[in-house]
Amino acid sequence: MKKIYFFGALALLFAACKPSVNITVPPTSGNADFTNYLAIGNSLTAGYSDGCLTVSGQLNSYPKRLFDQFNQIPPKAFGAVGGGAQMPFIQPLLNGDNGFDTSVSHRKLVLQFVHNYCTPNDSSLSAVPVYPYIADPKDMIRYNWTYNTYNNGQINNIGVPGIRVADYPVANYGNPINPFFNIFAYRFYHTLTERPIDELYFRMHNFEPTFFTMWLGSNDVLGYALAGGQGNGVGTAMPVLGNFYNPADITPYSVFTAWYDSALVAALSTGAKGALINIPDITSLPYFTTIPSNGLVITRQTQADSLNRYWRSTLNLVFQLGANQFIIKDNLGNIRQSVPGELILLSTPQDSLACAGWGVTTPIPQQYVLTTDELQNIRANTYNFNQFIYTEALLHHLAYVDMNAYLQTVATGVTFNGITYNANFISGGAFSLDGVHPTQRGYAIIANKIISTINDYYSSTVALIDVNQFHGVLFP
Amino acid sequence: MKKHLLAFSFLLCTISSFGAGYLINLEGLRQVAMGGTGTAWPWDASTIFYNPGGLVRLKSIQAYASMSMIIPRTAFGDPNGSAVSHKQTFTPFNFYFGGPIKEYSRWALGLGVYTPAGNGLQWDNNWVGKYVVQNTQLKCFFIQPTVSFRVTDFLAVGAGFVYGNGSIDMSQALPVQDLYGNDGQLKMHGNAVGIGFNTGIQLKFSDRVQMGFTYRSQVNMNIDGGSAKFSVPSSLASSFPNTSFSTQLPVPQVASFGLGVRPIDGLTLQFDLNYTGWNSYDSLRIDFGQNTAFLKNNHAPRHYQNTLSPRFGANVKLSKVVSIMGGFAYDPTPVTNGYVSPDLPDANRVVLSCGVTVKPAHRITLIAAFESTTTMKRAGSYDFGNFSGTYQTMAVTPGIGLYYNL
16 A cells, blocks of 8 residues: 555646646726627738738738737626627638739739849848739629628628728729729629728728727828828829828828718717827838938949039039938929938849939939928828827727837837848838738737727737747748 | 948857856755765865865775756746756766875875866757857866875865866757847857866864864866857848857866864764855857858856855764764855846755765665755846846755765
């Protein structure tokens, strides 16, 4: 008997030696109710990444990330308030993974070694449209939301790439008869003739969300920036057709506030609580920061001398050994040297920079340059729009996610579990190959910021996401 | 006027390998069974390690061999979940040979081959801390030729030269993913050598009271020409060339005091204090043979602090044939907050041990010892990689050995 006790005790000792640590906090919904979650927004909400919308992008959108976390909260008990998100989470999913639609502008970008034609031995890893491009024909068919009639045609993510607050009153927004129609709205909008605001009302009353996130407004400044500051820029633009404003211009403040407010009234019309996400500082995105404005590097004095001779008659500039500011053309048609702080866009043709003397003997055209004035327009309007979003959040008692401030800290570098993410193009890990939209990891970082703001505001304990389990930039 | 748009700023932000947990205290089984005490009382030839001064106190030349099995496991938890390291078994061994060169001689000679450090931790390759560490392993043994001299009946001294030899292995995921989303990986392997010494004074007040002081020097284990192998997407292969690396890993200096008393026949009580000079491990520096824009030498601060460990042990002689032992120790961690990394996370350790010796024949003694080590749950962070969580380590260590008096 004693022997048995001895070996029993020994076995217990061995069994007891497996340590365990559990410090997870049970997820709860606090004062919020996540039962029915609806995401309202633009390309960032749709899951756009690497220059296109794909099914994997949609499946890794931040609304999907949020839903997965909300879904970990147990459903509310009968008669109680609050509770976790209920399945299913429905997005108007594509079939293909190469980008939608077939136009080059929405084609998926991949990394590839690219040779400049003037320096054939010099290749660099660059983001180029995927080739050959194989579109999935099913993607051109409108999303048939009657597939899920058992859920009354429920869609949880109505993010439409490209949509602006200024587009909310535009009729036939998804209708191909409209020259400015949005093909992403065409894919899943309930009726083609409706305005985005009508679609929002339809979704609200069809699905009756208990919680929503609204991330609108980025495109009201981004179009202007992507176009290199073409257009009015100071917010006094007039509609170009009906009530449709030039997508490459900044939305007038009065139009922005009127329709942001209308969209919010719609989102609140079923009594849902939610979070408003403000407009990021788009000028810190890799699309605008990757090509340095002082990228004219002179290595020999003779080069500097000949450049000085070349520009002596018109500009009277002094080029020196080392880094020099590029020569640009500004919006007034003036040819001048750029000043520090001005931004050269990632869309600038690389061959022209490397081989055709752009920025050196040929000024970089204005559509590839954001000048000091244009940057001022972007920043001032972003600030004003965000102030408005902030007052709306205060007024309607909604969580306010200051993504603008947060992404500025990401731009300089945030470290999670051994990786430092920053806003460097390709190597930074947070932004995808289009230089504007996040990677899957970037979206998870964004989702974590939204979650922590919601937790603070609604006293909930939604679990944060392990960012590193998702894809970053993929290398060949 | 070339413009390389891909001016990467990517760095290996963390190479964290090898925390404090690698020092083990398993150099003699009877001492292990008595909470790791053994500076004062020269029980057997393992005193070559515990106090070289005691070697001359042995009655005759002795051959000693033992082996232990460490089965350490570490659990990690953060607000998202938890992980437990894979089960691994390490088998530190000890051989000692030595004693007075002839009966009652004032001189003794000996040779020890023992395992002062050896540990590792293997996490799941895809665990949450994969970019900090996936797997670490350190193995080493010391060879120590020793001489001991009895100055008087009261005072004996001894010293040994230490040659250390070992190997380290480390792997971590790299945050560069291929087209399928698989991470890159860095695997490092290197052989380490180092030298040092071990000295001791043994004081015999009477048959009932003995005392010891020892000083074991730091042994810098130098790794030169280790191999660093990178698995990365092919487009980045030239940026992460397979190369060599060099680094240095200190086995720290230890000053010990020990007191042994025998209040009644058959009962021996021991008390030891170990003061371990961890603060020499203030940083881990890894130099790669070939640097690129991406691959820079790595310098990870450690800022360990010195520790003072009290140890208690008792030996009860039940009969001429059988003795039993027990002991405990408290081993505070040298790792300060902000440096608790998941390679070998460390926390204050509580050690409980027991053992038995059996003398089946005139010259032979068999020993069995069992030690259990448990760390307190420790919430800690590794600020260098912004990695934090709560850790707990447990290890059970059975060991067996024998010695033979020539």
